[in-house]
Amino acid sequence: MPNQKSPSTPWLIVGLGNPGAQYAATPHNLGSMVAAILAEQYDIPLAKKTHQALWGKGRLGGAAVILAQPTTYMNLSGRAVASLLHYFDLRGADLVVIHDDLDVPGGRVKLAWNGGAGGHKGVLSVAAALRSPDFYRVKLGIGRPPPGLAPEDFVLRPLPQAAWDEAAALVDRGAQAVSTLISAGLAAAQNQFHGEAADSA
Numbered sequence: 001m002p003n004q005k006s007p008s009t010p011w012l013i014v015g016l017g018n019p020g021a022q023y024a025a026t027p028h029n030l031g032s033m034v035a036a037i038l039a040e041q042y043d044i045p046l047a048k049k050t051h052q053a054l055w056g057k058g059r060l061g062g063a064a065v066i067l068a069q070p071t072t073y074m075n076l077s078g079r080a081v082a083s084l085l086h087y088f089d090l091r092g093a094d095l096v097v098i099h100d101d102l103d104v105p106g107g108r109v110k111l112a113w114n115g116g117a118g119g120h121k122g123v124l125s126v127a128a129a130l131r132s133p134d135f136y137r138v139k140l141g142i143g144r145p146p147p148g149l150a151p152e153d154f155v156l157r158p159l160p161q162a163a164w165d166e167a168a169a170l171v172d173r174g175a176q177a178v179s180t181l182i183s184a185g186l187a188a189a190q191n192q193f194h195g196e197a198a199d200s201a
Contacts, residue, residue, distance in 0.1 A: 010064035011182055012090055014081055016099040016122040018074050028074060028155040030140045031098035034174040035069050051083040061183045075121040078129025095135040096178060097126055102151055104141030107166055109177045109193045112137045113186055136181065140174050
């Protein structure tokens, strides 16, 4: 587990996704959707366009945060994260990465500190850029693809209309999980969000 975080140090919260309209409604962009919801809920416009990211500074509850969406493709996400961490003199203990996850059942949220990437190219990129897996993750469960559909095709195809209500509930739940992690800590967030699907909250 990370060392005690200084209250005076901001959090860097990064929602992963791919740029471009063709990817906006895909499962792989759920992390980016959570960042967008947090930006709206907490009035943190993502108006700055540097460090290969859209980002803004504000407060999430009582905590200072930098909220960001990388503008690179998913497999280069680490460039933006490393640049922002360096610019603001932050560590992995100050970083929350929000991303979709094939190994978490659909509709569920899982929070973790470090661990493997599960083949997620965005998480792999961040860990490689930091030379460490030590950062917080908020994982948005999308489950495994149906038989005959490759994982890369599953995460990059637009969500079917029938799945939008569940996806919207998952994004809202992911935003709540980030807020709880920031305000109450990892254990409290895990206790609150593990084990329930978004539509049963």
